[in-house]
Amino acid sequence: MHMGLKDKRQIDKNKTFFQSLGHALEGIKRLVLEERNFRFDLIIAAIVLCLGIVLQIKINEWLWLFAAFFSVIGSEVLNSIIENVVDLIVGHHFDLMAKRAKDIAAGGVLLSATFAAIIGALIFIPRLIMLFK
Numbered sequence: 001m002h003m004g005l006k007d008k009r010q011i012d013k014n015k016t017f018f019q020s021l022g023h024a025l026e027g028i029k030r031l032v033l034e035e036r037n038f039r040f041d042l043i044i045a046a047i048v049l050c051l052g053i054v055l056q057i058k059i060n061e062w063l064w065l066f067a068a069f070f071s072v073i074g075s076e077v078l079n080s081i082i083e084n085v086v087d088l089i090v091g092h093h094f095d096l097m098a099k100r101a102k103d104i105a106a107g108g109v110l111l112s113a114t115f116a117a118i119i120g121a122l123i124f125i126p127r128l129i130m131l132f133k
């Protein structure tokens with residue numbers, strides 16, 4: 001993006017909507033490029049999307065799946081922010097508070113992933129059982 005070059009060392013506020021959008025898209029790019037778990041989430045979401053279409057799940061089931069997806073994405077984003085900010089503060093040193101913050105962030109991801117797995121199981125397992133009966 002051409003504006004990327006122009007504002008590479010920008011530290012003041014965004015002046016236009018498109019400048020804000022550019023930085024937000026840059027953030028999503030970082031997540032995809034640097035977070036293996038985030039890429040894994042997207043692959044799982046794509047599989048669930050295909051399965052949902054093939055098995056013709058109902059609208060309220062789609063809503064639960066979307067809620068689960070964004071819960072996981074939200075906690076991944078939070079985890080990623082914590083990792084970056086902690087590394088910015090403590091650098092490459094062992095620090096007990098850094099460990100706590102990162103472990104709590106990872107715990108949040110685990111909790112939302114468990115929530116998503118339960119929702120996925122409740123929606124798909126009965127349908128798959130019916131299919132193979």
Ligand SMILES: Nc1ncnc2c1ncn2[C@@H]1O[C@H](COP(=O)(O)OP(=O)(O)OP(=O)(O)O)[C@@H](O)[C@H]1O
Pocket residue numbers: 037079083090091092093094095096098099102103106
């Ligand atoms: N500066 C530090 N001081 C103490 N412990 C740390 C520090 N950095 C990382 N750790 C420990 O290592 C773990 C993994 O670190 P980090 O989250 O940076 O790696 P990651 O591979 O990116 O994790 P994730 O799989 O969540 O993306 C943390 O949960 C924490 O227990």
